[in-house]
Amino acid sequence: MKTIPSVAALLLAAVLSSAQAQKVIRVWHTETQPNSQEAVRNIAKRFEAKHPGVKVEVEALAWGDLEGKIMASLAAGTPPELSHGQPITCAALQSKGLLLPLDEVVQALGEANIWDQVKRVCRVGGKQYGLVHAAGTSLLIYRKDLAQKLGLKPPRTWADLVANAKAFTTGGMYGITIPGDNLFINILLGELLKANGGIFFDRQNRPQLSSRPMLETLEFIRDLTRYAPPGWEGHGYLETFTNLYGQKAAMMYQGYGRGAGLIEKGALPSMANAEHFDVWVKPVGPSGREPAAQVDEEPWMLFKGSKNPKEAVEFLKFFYQKDNYLEYVQTVPIHLFPITKSLRADRDYQATPMIQRWKSWIEVQEGYLNNDQGKPTLVIDWDDMNSKPYLMEVLGSGILRDMVMDVALENKSPREAASRAQRRLEDLLKSKGYLK
Amino acid sequence: MTAARTGWLLVLPALLLLAALTVYPVAYGIWISFFSKHSFFPEQQFVGLGNYAAVLADEEFWRSLELGLIYSLTTIALQLAIGVAAALLLNEAFPGRGLARAVSIFPYVVPTVVAVIIWKWLLNSQFGLVNYLLGIPVSWMGRDWIMVSLIIVSVWQFFPFVLLAVLARLQSIPPELYEAATVDGAGAWRRFVHVTLPQLQSVLFVVVLLRSIWMFTKFDTPWLMIQGGGAETYIRTLPIYTYQRTFAYYEAGRGSAMAVIMFLMLVAAAALYFHFWRREEQL
Numbered sequence: 001m002k003t004i005p006s007v008a009a010l011l012l013a014a015v016l017s018s019a020q021a022q023k024v025i026r027v028w029h030t031e032t033q034p035n036s037q038e039a040v041r042n043i044a045k046r047f048e049a050k051h052p053g054v055k056v057e058v059e060a061l062a063w064g065d066l067e068g069k070i071m072a073s074l075a076a077g078t079p080p081e082l083s084h085g086q087p088i089t090c091a092a093l094q095s096k097g098l099l100l101p102l103d104e105v106v107q108a109l110g111e112a113n114i115w116d117q118v119k120r121v122c123r124v125g126g127k128q129y130g131l132v133h134a135a136g137t138s139l140l141i142y143r144k145d146l147a148q149k150l151g152l153k154p155p156r157t158w159a160d161l162v163a164n165a166k167a168f169t170t171g172g173m174y175g176i177t178i179p180g181d182n183l184f185i186n187i188l189l190g191e192l193l194k195a196n197g198g199i200f201f202d203r204q205n206r207p208q209l210s211s212r213p214m215l216e217t218l219e220f221i222r223d224l225t226r227y228a229p230p231g232w233e234g235h236g237y238l239e240t241f242t243n244l245y246g247q248k249a250a251m252m253y254q255g256y257g258r259g260a261g262l263i264e265k266g267a268l269p270s271m272a273n274a275e276h277f278d279v280w281v282k283p284v285g286p287s288g289r290e291p292a293a294q295v296d297e298e299p300w301m302l303f304k305g306s307k308n309p310k311e312a313v314e315f316l317k318f319f320y321q322k323d324n325y326l327e328y329v330q331t332v333p334i335h336l337f338p339i340t341k342s343l344r345a346d347r348d349y350q351a352t353p354m355i356q357r358w359k360s361w362i363e364v365q366e367g368y369l370n371n372d373q374g375k376p377t378l379v380i381d382w383d384d385m386n387s388k389p390y391l392m393e394v395l396g397s398g399i400l401r402d403m404v405m406d407v408a409l410e411n412k413s414p415r416e417a418a419s420r421a422q423r424r425l426e427d428l429l430k431s432k433g434y435l436k
Numbered sequence: 437m438t439a440a441r442t443g444w445l446l447v448l449p450a451l452l453l454l455a456a457l458t459v460y461p462v463a464y465g466i467w468i469s470f471f472s473k474h475s476f477f478p479e480q481q482f483v484g485l486g487n488y489a490a491v492l493a494d495e496e497f498w499r500s501l502e503l504g505l506i507y508s509l510t511t512i513a514l515q516l517a518i519g520v521a522a523a524l525l526l527n528e529a530f531p532g533r534g535l536a537r538a539v540s541i542f543p544y545v546v547p548t549v550v551a552v553i554i555w556k557w558l559l560n561s562q563f564g565l566v567n568y569l570l571g572i573p574v575s576w577m578g579r580d581w582i583m584v585s586l587i588i589v590s591v592w593q594f595f596p597f598v599l600l601a602v603l604a605r606l607q608s609i610p611p612e613l614y615e616a617a618t619v620d621g622a623g624a625w626r627r628f629v630h631v632t633l634p635q636l637q638s639v640l641f642v643v644v645l646l647r648s649i650w651m652f653t654k655f656d657t658p659w660l661m662i663q664g665g666g667a668e669t670y671i672r673t674l675p676i677y678t679y680q681r682t683f684a685y686y687e688a689g690r691g692s693a694m695a696v697i698m699f700l701m702l703v704a705a706a707a708l709y710f711h712f713w714r715r716e717e718q719l
Contacts, residue, residue: 064663068683070473071476071683071686072476074476074477075475075476075477096477179665180667181662181664181665181666181668183667190545227579229561229575230561230573230575230578230621231561231575231576231577231578231579231580231581231667232576232578233578233667234575234576234577234579234580234582234665234666234667235561235577236664236666237664237665238664238665239560239562239665242562243562246562246563248562275671280528319620322619387701393684393685393686396680396683396684396685397680397684397685398668398669398680398684400670401668402669405667407577407580424496426495427490428685431472431490431687431690
């Protein structure tokens with residue numbers, strides 16, 4: 001009879017002790033491609049095996065769901081330990097004191113071993129509040145075979161690009177394909193404005209939408225989209241790739257290295273190579289001096305108020321260890337550039353078959369990154385990351401997208417569309433106290 | 437006295453649940469509409485009717501209202517026309533009627549997300565079946581056609597509700613009424629106008645009321661239509677814009693003010709509807 005209470009007490013103690021020992025690291029990431037998800041799960045399993053009593057709960061989230069989920073978890077006081085986020089989200093959350101620094105991870109990787117460009121993301125007061133998981137840039141992809149046939153040269157200016165788009169537009173083929181959804185229009189506008197020497201906001205946070213560089217940018221978008229398939233404004237990112245490899249469009253302005261994989265899967269086998277789909281360096285606007293691209297480099301963020309931040313730091317150190325990190329970046333090799341110089345120079349990494357096949361795509365991205373011509377969405381100058389914590393709201397509002405659509409679809413003059421957007425943006429910034 | 441007290445005690449749990457799940461969120465929504473409040477952070481500042489003034493001065497609000505009215509009125513009219521016609525047809529005896537009835541409610545039981553994904557594939561401008569059958573390249577998700585696409589999907593999804601309600605009523609109309617009308621020499625059309633329609637009046641009243649509320653506040657279908665591509669600006673109805681104000685602009689106060697205004701519009705429309713309905717009945 002005495003054994004029953006003893007066994008019960010032992011069981012209770014075992015349950016309690018295991019509950020105490022089990023530390024959970026919640027990890028949210030945005031690499032939703034199945035092989036990338038599998039790589040992160042594998043890394044998590046290996047980490048768990050090395051750290052008994054620690055469990056890593058990995059969740060892959062679509063971009064559209066991420067910001068809201070992060071915000072809701074912060075409001076509820078239950079943030080995950082780690083999450084990806086837009087660079088401007090990282091800056092906004094850091095400005096509200098919601099993130100912990102990742103300097104320990106930076107030290108473990110070797111500060112000098114991390115590319116300078118990557119270290120500029122979400123770095124405040126010498127502390128690294130966001131550490132990029134991998135970097136890639138936007139690309140101007142074009143049909144090399146058709147360009148050769150038509151005798152087209154790489155576009156140096158926006159006028160050249162429009163001329164090429166016009167030349168490509170024949171029969172069922174359109175010159176250019178561009179996604180019409182809010183995120184990509186914001187990305188497009190940001191990088192074009194950079195390439196035209198413009199800014200979105202001045203130091204007092206006043207929008208500069210009626211400035212000459214912006215008006216020229218809007219004119220360019222209007223001229224370029226004349227050679228896009230009808231209804232382009234309804235095309236999502238994946239649909240623009242379908243247009244490209246489905247032979248409906250000859251150029252894609254907002255392509256990414258990830259697209260090389262889509263081309264290998266979707267294009268005719270005889271065409272699924274860099275001899276048919278190559279990249280040009282993006283051209284410069286009439287008021288600009290150098291090309292610009294959007295850099296796709298979401299940082300890992302470590303949340304203040306999460307339960308196990310120390311273990312999360314250990315997990316990140318483990319994530320960036322050569323074998324783990326190599327497995328991860330090789331899942332999308334043309335898009336997920338390693339942030340460490342050592343891995344980029346590594347023989348195993350360089351020998352990745354896909355990197356061999358799409359070398360020109362890598363070189364153009366490296367050019368943007370090495371020349372500091374790639375910036376995150378809506379960021380013109382690195383200082384914007386910290387001095388303009390409202391960029392996340394500007395992006396979400398859709399005001400810039402509406403301005404572009406007013407010009408491209410509604411036949412409004414750039415000045416008219418810009419002044420309407422200027423009014424709306426000023427209202428937004430005033431309501432949030434950023435503009436007097 | 438004791439019985440009354442017992443009664444209250446028995447009802448109390450339900451009342452508490454109702455208060456917690458319905459009254460509190462609504463009251464809280466109204467309360468924060470008077471604040472400038474971030475959607476996720478505790479920052480808030482009392483602004484009185486400031487949010488309401490800002491909403492009414494916002495041209496995008498009026499544009500969204502206009503789009504919402506176009507969407508809801510068109511879909512309700514089409515749902516009614518197709519739903520009543522289909523109910524009349526399915527009320528007749530013909531071989532395979534049971535199967536036809538089962539199939540006709542299929543769109544209503546398909547989850548919205550599945551329905552929208554299927555339709556987006558069908559309407560894909562480059563590779564969709566609809567364009568293939570039409571033989572012309574219509575940009576269904578572009579500026580000129582996205583509202584039409586949304587209306588098509590919504591009508592397809594929700595006409596079975598009208599069908600079910602009307603069919604149920606049709607089956608309970610006494611056949612003697614039709615027999616008497618036939619004896620009096622009424623043809624099919626006159627039987628429909630003078631017997632069927634008056635008998636359907638009460639059910640149509642409820643159907644129109646419910647569908648109006650549901651379509652005016654419809655969020656999921658238009659929201660899903662613009663995910664991953666779709667000319668959003670042209671179907672940004674009031675619920676979508678309210679959501680964006682709350683969760684993209686992070687303005688919970690202003691979003692709540694928009695929701696309250698939407699609620700008041702619905703109450704006013706329902707009151708008018710009831711008023712005219714009563715007057716009609718009295719005539």
